[in-house]
Amino acid sequence: xxxxxxxxxALSVPEGENLVLNCSFTDxxxxxxxxxxxxxxxxxxxxxxxxxxxxxxxxxxxxxxLDKSSGRSTLYIAASQPGDSATYLCAVPLYNNxxxxxxxxxxxxxxxxx
Amino acid sequence: xxxxxxxxxxxxxxxxxxxxxxxxxxxxxxxxxxYRQDPGLGxxxxxxxxxxxxxxxxxxxxxxxxxxxxxxNFPLILESPSPNQTSLYFCASSFGGLKTGELFFGEGSRLxxx
Numbered sequence: 001x002x003x004x005x006x007x008x009x010a011l012s013v014p015e016g017e018n019l020v021l022n023c024s025f026t027d028x029x030x031x032x033x034x035x036x037x038x039x040x041x042x043x044x045x046x047x048x049x050x051x052x053x054x055x056x057x058x059x060x061x062x063x064x065x066l067d068k069s070s071g072r073s074t075l076y077i078a079a080s081q082p083g084d085s086a087t088y089l090c091a092v093p094l095y096n097n098x099x100x101x102x103x104x105x106x107x108x109x110x111x112x113x114x
Numbered sequence: 115x116x117x118x119x120x121x122x123x124x125x126x127x128x129x130x131x132x133x134x135x136x137x138x139x140x141x142x143x144x145x146x147x148x149y150r151q152d153p154g155l156g157x158x159x160x161x162x163x164x165x166x167x168x169x170x171x172x173x174x175x176x177x178x179x180x181x182x183x184x185x186x187n188f189p190l191i192l193e194s195p196s197p198n199q200t201s202l203y204f205c206a207s208s209f210g211g212l213k214t215g216e217l218f219f220g221e222g223s224r225l226x227x228x
Contacts, residue, residue, distance in 0.1 A: 031213045043118075043204055043219035051214070089157070093212040100164065101172055102147075102212055104157040 002027045002094055006105035013080055014113050021075040021108045023090035028068045030092045035064050035075050038087045038107070047088075048075070080112045116141045120205050120220035127195055128228050135190045135223045137205030145208040145215070146188040147172070148180065150201040151222075157204070163188055164211060195227040 003026045013019055023033070032051045036044040048057045048064040050073065056065040063076040077084055089107040093100070118139045127133055139146065147162035149172075159172030163182040177199055179191040188207075192199060203223045208215040 034217060036217075036219075041222070041224075043221045044206075044217075046216045046218065049216050091157075091217075100145075100162055100170065100212060101159050102157075102217070106156050 002030075002092060002103045004090060004092060004103050004105040006088075006090060006108050008108060009106065010109040010111075012111040012113065015080060015082060017080050017112075018076070018078050019080055019110075021077070021088050021110070023073040023075070023105050025071045025073075025092050025103075028071050030068065033064075033066055033073050033090060033092050035062075035073075036089045036091065038089060040086075044089065077110075080110075082112050082114050085110055085112050116218070118205055118207055118218050118220035120203075120223045122223060123221065124224050126226045126228065129196055130194050133192050133195060133225075135192075135203055135205075135225070137188045137190065137220060138186050139188075139205075139207040139218070140186065141207060141209065141218065142185065143207035143209045143215075143218075144185070145211045146182070147206050147217075148178070148188070148190050149204045149206065150174065151204065152201050160190070160203075192225075195225075197227050199225065200227045201225060 034049045035047045038044045050057045050066040061078040066073045087107045087109045091102045091104045121136045144165045148160040149157045161180040163169045205220040206217045208217045
């Protein structure tokens with residue numbers, strides 16, 4: 001059974017810092033890995049989707065990397081801003097369910113202080 | 115605007131009173147799914163649908179029903195709600211399924227069962 005873990009569970013940084021969020025998964029047979037952002041009381045917004053054949057994806061100040069063999073992905077946020085404060089979740093489709101079900105990590109709650 | 119729309123956004127009901135949470139997407143996505151989010155348990159998948167008239171159970175289907183009569187709509191039905199179904203519910207959709215496509219979420223429906 002795939003298990004997805006995110007460490008740390010919470011993170012507080014001053015504005016302007018570069019930071020890294022971690023996601024690890026137990027089964028390396030994945031189709032892809034997706035990073036989401038969730039604001040309090042809101043739905044999830046897709047940030048980046050990395051296919052299993054890719055090593056990284058970039059969107060603006062965000063860069064996500066994927067190392068399937070070690071079961072890890074990182075989300076790098078450059079020059080953090082207070083508006084980046086949110087919960088960040090990673091998720092992988094279950095391989096043994098033909099990729100139709102998603103397993104989520106518990107999330108990292110990020111606070112960027114002005 | 116491309117979106118996933120859920121209704122109602124907030125609902126308080128009583129045990130045993132049937133209710134339906136509607137979900138509609140305007141992106142012509144084949145794949146749709148329902149999740150519930152609970153503190154300490156994270157996001158868990160309830161049901162998903164790969165296309166019209168094709169539905170399947172997720173991790174926590176007990177007490178729920180779904181139907182997919184049209185491509186754009188995927189309602190979640192609670193035939194006899196119980197207090198343990200108090201939760202934040204999300205509908206999501208994807209083009210071509212989770213193997214390749216990003217997942218787009220609705221804003222969520224907060225349900226309280228007394």
